[in-house]
Amino acid sequence: MQRQAILLSRSEKCIVGTGLEWQVALDSGVFAIANHEGKIISTGTHKIILSGNGDALGIALVMYQHSNKNTCMHQTARVWRGKCIKKGQILADGVATVGGKLTLEKK
Known part of the structure; x- marks a missing residue:
């Protein structure tokens, strides 16, 4: 099986x-x-900083890291400042996801 080693431009x-x-x-x-x-x-x-229950939680995003399978891992924030978030909601998408769902990629 072949894997995509670099990021494609659009998901x-x-x-x-x-x-x-x-x-x-x-x-x-x-x-x-x-x-x-x-x-x-x-x-x-x-980083995304989430405030709730009187404390602030910093969520670090993965930025162009090498994975064990020789692919590139990268996350993009999908939320903006001031937005209210529920538990389990998606904060950042990966390379092959849009809105938390697996996607097709195009060059």
Whole structure:
């Protein structure tokens, strides 16, 4: 089996899916999920800060790291400052996900 070693330029949701796109993306661990509910204090390319229950939690994003399978891992923030977040909501997408679902990539 061949793997994509570098990032492609655009990710798009599938027009017709199998229904397993969410589960495959969840099992791969490529996106960041909120551990508790709260409000986003700030977002950046390297960190998302989530405030809830009187404390602030910094969630570090993966920035172009090498994986064990010789591929590139990268996360992009999908939330913005001031947004209220629920537990389990997606904060950042990975390279092969959009909105927490597995995607197709185009050059």
